[in-house]
Amino acid sequence: MARSILLAAALVMMAVAGDVRADESPADMPDFPGRDETFGYCIGCHSMKVVGRQGMDRDRWDSTLSWMSEKHNMPAPDAETRKLLLDYLEKAYPAATPAQGGGFVVPFAPQR
Structure with a gap:
């Protein structure tokens, strides 16, 4: 029930704002548990294409969720939802090195 409410709220917000992301849907994403919630x-706030090209590992996804809640007012997910989101992101958009096409890399930043 909460999943369908969250999805409906996102779709309503996009429609009201005339958002260019309105043509995206969960069906465009890899099919794993947690897809609709993610x-x-x-x-x-942003296209799923942005999410798909990050190439982050679970720890970075987790830090990013915290950052978005703290700095961009994303509703903080409860512990169960957070785990579901992280499980999905880790499986659907696994960590990648820059050579594999993963995420933005600051050229002068130390590499891990």
């Missing part, structure tokens, strides 16, 4: 959390 879509609902992310799409309100």
Whole structure:
């Protein structure tokens, strides 16, 4: 029930704002558990294409969720939802090195 409410809220926000992301849907994302919830959390602020090209590991996804809640007012997910989001992101968009096309890399930053 909460999943469908979250998804409906995201879609309503996009429609009201005339958002260019309105053509995206969860069906465009890899099909793993947590897809709808992840879509609902992310799409309100940015395209899922942004998410798909990050190439982050679970720890970085976790830090990013915290950062978005603290700095960009994303609703903080409860512990169960956070685990679901992280499980999805880790499986659907696994960590990648820059050579594999993963995420933005600051050229002068130390490499891990």
